[in-house]
Structures are given as structure tokens and as C-alpha cells.
Amino acid sequence: MPPIYTSTTYRQAAFGESGDYVYSRSANPTRSALERCVADLESGVRGLAFSSGMAATATVLELLDTGAHVIAPADIYGGTLRLFKQVRTRTSALEFSFVNFCDIAEVEKAIQPSTRLLWIETPTNPLLRIMDLEATVALARQHDLLVCVDNTFATPCLQRPLEFGCDIVMHSTTKFIGGHSDVLGGLLIVADDELGKQILSMRSVAGGVAGPFDAYLTLRGIKTLALRMERQESNTMAIARWLEEHDKVERVYYPGLPSHPQHDLASRQMDGFGAVVSFVLRGNLAAVGAFMNALEVFTLAESLGGVESLAGHPATMSHSNLPPAERVALNIPDNLIRLSAGIEDADDLLTDLDCALSAVG
Numbered sequence: 001m002p003p004i005y006t007s008t009t010y011r012q013a014a015f016g017e018s019g020d021y022v023y024s025r026s027a028n029p030t031r032s033a034l035e036r037c038v039a040d041l042e043s044g045v046r047g048l049a050f051s052s053g054m055a056a057t058a059t060v061l062e063l064l065d066t067g068a069h070v071i072a073p074a075d076i077y078g079g080t081l082r083l084f085k086q087v088r089t090r091t092s093a094l095e096f097s098f099v100n101f102c103d104i105a106e107v108e109k110a111i112q113p114s115t116r117l118l119w120i121e122t123p124t125n126p127l128l129r130i131m132d133l134e135a136t137v138a139l140a141r142q143h144d145l146l147v148c149v150d151n152t153f154a155t156p157c158l159q160r161p162l163e164f165g166c167d168i169v170m171h172s173t174t175k176f177i178g179g180h181s182d183v184l185g186g187l188l189i190v191a192d193d194e195l196g197k198q199i200l201s202m203r204s205v206a207g208g209v210a211g212p213f214d215a216y217l218t219l220r221g222i223k224t225l226a227l228r229m230e231r232q233e234s235n236t237m238a239i240a241r242w243l244e245e246h247d248k249v250e251r252v253y254y255p256g257l258p259s260h261p262q263h264d265l266a267s268r269q270m271d272g273f274g275a276v277v278s279f280v281l282r283g284n285l286a287a288v289g290a291f292m293n294a295l296e297v298f299t300l301a302e303s304l305g306g307v308e309s310l311a312g313h314p315a316t317m318s319h320s321n322l323p324p325a326e327r328v329a330l331n332i333p334d335n336l337i338r339l340s341a342g343i344e345d346a347d348d349l350l351t352d353l354d355c356a357l358s359a360v361g
């Protein structure tokens with residue numbers, strides 16, 4: 001096991017002879033161990049660990065000059081959307097266009113002379129939409145754009161965007177990679193060493209690095225990532241199929257179901273479908289409340305990806321910052337529920353859902 005190096009500074013062998021480690025904001029041996037591991041997992045040359053997923057995302061934007069234009073889908077993670085729209089438009093004069101990446105012609109139409117970055121997330125939260133990595137990279141190559149993929153929902157077990165030619169992979173390790181809901185963190189992984197050095201230099205100056213304890217816990221989580229993903233995915237598949245048959249459920253969103261509009265694309269570019277499933281309950285907000293309060297194995301909470309199953313309500317939790325009209329436009333109604341399946345016994349989870357659905361009037 002790598003030791004947890006709490007050192008902030010490192011003795012220099014002689015005057016003018018500093019080693020690999022000088023000061024822990026730039027590099028720390030425990031953090032380096034995590035970074036080497038994730039670079040390998042994502043088929044990259046360099047990994048960079050951050051204090052949170054949002055710190056990682058913010059550092060990607062530091063690569064862009066004032067006035068640069070970014071294209072992203074409208075239904076990305078709520079925090080990312082807030083950083084783009086409410087902060088960086090104001091502080092860095094960045095410009096953003098939000099388009100439907102499921103239609104690559106629409107993305108191409110949005111490209112301007114100042115466009116530098118295509119930011120995508122696949123599968124998305126909470127509707128599990130899939131974006132075509134190959135088509136996105138082909139377009140980016142023609143126009144000399146960077147592609148950054150938020151790979152949080154897939155993890156490197158199920159999807160490795162750098163192998164498709166994407167430039168940067170971003171993760172919130174708070175979710176599946178850490179896997180135990182006990183450590184916040186973020187990652188960037190790149191395939192190009194020069195780009196890696198640029199990000200390292202931005203991170204060193206902005207300072208949102210992963211601390212040594214956090215890096216240790218995240219590495220420890222990774223040891224069981226493949227096992228957890230296997231179990232969590234098989235639980236999710238069972239839940240998705242079961243929900244699809246239930247008469248109190250209007251619609252189920254899970255890329256592993258043949259009914260998902262992009263099931264074929266997901267099958268092509270992923271090695272599995274992940275462990276998040278969303279569904280529309282027949283009923284109003286009161287019905288959602290009755291369902292949530294009746295759950296006993298699932299915990300009502302924000303976040304996802306841990307070994308314990310969680311139930312979330314996008315309209316009042318992850319997407320509560322959006323005005324109601326915008327939520328409707330994004331297809332996030334009040335009766336949409338998001339489940340993150342843990343590693344519990346599948347029958348216990350189904351029984352819990354069955355009882356909770358019975359509690360809905």
C-alpha cells in the first residue's frame with residue numbers, strides 16, 4: 001500500500017538539486033500513486049487528481065483564453081452548468097452554446113471561429129442519454145477543437161474515451177471510483193503529455209489538488225471498482241427490467257434496456273451500461289413523496305455510485321437550481337426519480353421498490 005505522505009515540503013539534497021517532490025501543491029507521492037493508476041485505467045499518459053469533480057472541471061476551463069467559445073449539451077451535470085453559465089461567462093468572458101449532441105449536425109452548426117472546446121457527458125444525468133464519442137471526435141478533428149468527456153457515470157471499466165481520440169477525460173471520483181460515499185474528489189486524464197503539462201501548471205497555480213488522505217481512500221476504492229461495477233450493474237439491470245413491467249411506472253431510462261433510444265450506440269461504445277436508472281412515476285409530487293418515504297433499503301440522498309443504494313429526486317435535488325420551465329424543456333418532470341443501485345442483494349432492492357410503489361396512492 002502506498003503510504004499517506006502528509007509532507008507539504010521535501011528536503012532538497014543539495015543547493016540547486018530539488019527532486020521530483022518539492023511542494024505538495026505541485027506533487028505529492030500519495031497523489032502521484034493515484035494519478036499513475038488512473039492514467040493506466042483510462043489508457044492515458046497522465047492523470048491529475050483534484051479536491052472535487054468541480055475543481056477538475058474548473059481547471060479545464062483555465063486552459064481557455066478570454067472570449068473562447070465552448071459547445072456543450074444542455075443536460076449536463078447541474079454544477080457544471082452553473083459554473084459555465086453563471087460564473088465563467090462573467091469572470092472569464094467565455095461563451096457557451098448548448099446544443100443537442102445526439103444530432104452531430106447541430107453541433108457542427110454551432111461551431112464559430114472562437115470555438116475551442118467540446119464538453120460532453122455520457123451517459124448523462126439524470127436521463128442517461130448517450131453521446132457518440134467517435135462522431136464527436138471526428139468533428140473536433142476537422143475544426144481543431146479539444147474534446148473533454150465527463151466519464152463519471154461510466155467509469156473506465158465501462159468506457160475509455162481517450163481510446164476514441166478524446167483529449168481529456170474528467171471524473172467525479174466522489175461517485176463510482178471512490179465508491180463508498182466517504183471521499184470527495186475529481187480527476188482529469190489526458191493522452192497527450194504536452195496538454196498534461198499545461199493542466200498540471202494550471203492546477204499548481206489554482207491549487208484545487210487532492211489531499212493525501214483523499215488520494216489514499218480513492219486508490220483503495222479503485223481496488224474493488226470492477227467488482228462493484230459488475231454487481232451494481234446487474235442489480236440495475238434487474239431493477240430496470242422490473243420497473244418497466246410495473247403499472248405505476250410510466251417510463252424507464254436505462255441504456256441497457258432495448259427500449260432506450262440509444263441502446264445500440266451504448267452497446268457499441270461501452271463495455272456495460274452502468275448503475276444509474278431513472279424512471280417516471282405515475283403520479284404527482286405527493287406520490288413521489290409517498291414513494292420516497294416508504295423506501296427502507298434505498299436511502300433518500302443526493303449523489304450516486306456508492307455501495308449503498310440511493311434514491312434521488314432531480315427536480316428538487318440535483319436540478320433544483322433550474323427554473324421549472326427549463327426543467328420541463330430538459331424532460332425532467334417532478335415525477336422523475338433517479339436510482340443508484342448499490343451492492344445489496346437484488347431481491348432486497350426489488351422488494352423495497354415493490355413496497356414503496358404500493359405506498360403510492
Ligand SMILES: *Cc1c(COP(=O)(O)O)cnc(C)c1O
Nearest residue numbers: 052053054077150152172174185
Ligand atoms: C457529481 C458529479 C460532478 C461533480 O463532482 P463533485 O465531486 O461533486 O465536485 C460532475 N459530473 C457528474 C456527472 C457528477 O455526477
